[in-house]
Amino acid sequence: MNNKALNADRREFLTKGAALAAAAGTLAISATSPAHAAEGIAVAAAATAEAPKAVAGYVKEPKNLKDVLSNARKIMDTCAACDIAGAGRCNGKGPCGESVPGMGGKRQSFVRNIEAFEGMSLNMRTVHNISHPKTEINLLGVKLAMPVLTGITGGLTYNMGAANKLAFDGELMTEEKYARGIIEGAANAGCLGWAADGIGDPLETYKRRMTVVSEFKGRAVAQIKPRTQQEIFERLDIVQQAGAPFFAIDIDSAGRAARALPGKTVEPKDLKKLKEIVNYAKIPFVAKGIMTVDEALMCAEAGCGAIIVSNHGGRVLSSTPASMHVLPAIVKAVRDRGYKMPILVDGGVRDGGDVLKALACGAQAVLVGRPMLRASLGGGVKGVEMLFNRFHTELVSSMVLTGVADVNNVDPAILTQEV
Numbered sequence: 001m002n003n004k005a006l007n008a009d010r011r012e013f014l015t016k017g018a019a020l021a022a023a024a025g026t027l028a029i030s031a032t033s034p035a036h037a038a039e040g041i042a043v044a045a046a047a048t049a050e051a052p053k054a055v056a057g058y059v060k061e062p063k064n065l066k067d068v069l070s071n072a073r074k075i076m077d078t079c080a081a082c083d084i085a086g087a088g089r090c091n092g093k094g095p096c097g098e099s100v101p102g103m104g105g106k107r108q109s110f111v112r113n114i115e116a117f118e119g120m121s122l123n124m125r126t127v128h129n130i131s132h133p134k135t136e137i138n139l140l141g142v143k144l145a146m147p148v149l150t151g152i153t154g155g156l157t158y159n160m161g162a163a164n165k166l167a168f169d170g171e172l173m174t175e176e177k178y179a180r181g182i183i184e185g186a187a188n189a190g191c192l193g194w195a196a197d198g199i200g201d202p203l204e205t206y207k208r209r210m211t212v213v214s215e216f217k218g219r220a221v222a223q224i225k226p227r228t229q230q231e232i233f234e235r236l237d238i239v240q241q242a243g244a245p246f247f248a249i250d251i252d253s254a255g256r257a258a259r260a261l262p263g264k265t266v267e268p269k270d271l272k273k274l275k276e277i278v279n280y281a282k283i284p285f286v287a288k289g290i291m292t293v294d295e296a297l298m299c300a301e302a303g304c305g306a307i308i309v310s311n312h313g314g315r316v317l318s319s320t321p322a323s324m325h326v327l328p329a330i331v332k333a334v335r336d337r338g339y340k341m342p343i344l345v346d347g348g349v350r351d352g353g354d355v356l357k358a359l360a361c362g363a364q365a366v367l368v369g370r371p372m373l374r375a376s377l378g379g380g381v382k383g384v385e386m387l388f389n390r391f392h393t394e395l396v397s398s399m400v401l402t403g404v405a406d407v408n409n410v411d412p413a414i415l416t417q418e419v
């Protein structure tokens, strides 16, 4: 399977995997490799009984984020893991080519996210007495060491091109191993990591990810695709049983509605359906992929626990605005109407200074997608923890240098320029 195929539409990719396996007469799921068999490409790989691929040149015990990134670069087929300015940054203009800036993005929307942060400046203020600013927040009843969560990212095989490969520690890279890096790394840093749901993921695959979530009761959260209501409820039961304190649905994955297949149907959710989900759930429902004022208000009206202002990291629609560009108007409208619902944002957050910029625009917390993903692939639990620690150090430093005492109260005036 070459890079081009890996980057192709996911459904097509899964179909190809299944077709390959069928051609080999071995479509039956391999009992010896259930983790793989549940993923499209892996069915094909299992069919040909390919041995896991060793990868040359790993740093076996990554000591810093440079080592982590170097490892990630080696295991991924889909992302060049560019290290612009030594900060693990991808600006969407690297060697991966037009279709995949920063791993599967629609070029303009992804680049806009990055440029939105780059275009904002912080007013430097150092005549004050703030040397130990407060970074802790309480998000929907969970205490976090800082307002940073991992992004919601899954699909090791079809998204990251890390199928059937050995990781830096010599073990086979699997969805569970990847999820563990994200979730345990975040928990170790006092923050929260998300377990994802892929459109084509069978319930069994999802359940295996939820076993990782259940190990970190209360300190790991989960996402569900905007499936049919009944399928959402079925997965939500599992999420709740796993002890997740809240869950998200990325409604913006509804773009594949027209190509839905039985068991893989995703759909937009109107106000009535949002309310049904809120009513069914015993834990707060976080609506992800909100980019307009009216839809943010509908989520508030439906009783959502929070929203994530997000263009899905530029992966679902080209020519959207940057999420940071729509955030201030959404915050204003929601607060003007008296709703207290937390507003999170993601897309292009790359360092602690970016976190502070998002807070200054009214967000309560941010999600960090691709950098966390690379950290899990290249350094596992430790890699993700290292990245969270780097964010914390940068956030504290940015707060001291702008005179911000508390992440819960960030004055928009620290920004020199409106977004």
Ligand SMILES: Cc1cc2nc3c(=O)[nH]c(=O)nc-3n(C[C@H](O)[C@H](O)[C@H](O)COP(=O)(O)O)c2cc1C
Residues within 6 Å of the ligand: 102, 103, 104, 113, 151, 152, 153, 154, 155, 159, 160, 196, 197, 198, 223, 249, 250, 288, 310, 311, 312, 313, 314, 315, 346, 347, 348, 349, 367, 368, 369, 370, 371, 373
């Ligand atoms: C490889 C990959 C897989 C993703 N899978 C999901 C997903 O399953 N569900 C979801 O809500 N968002 C998904 N996203 C979007 C992220 O949650 C997030 O919105 C985005 O990555 C944030 O932008 P950033 O990567 O620039 O930080 C995915 C992103 C990437 C890069």
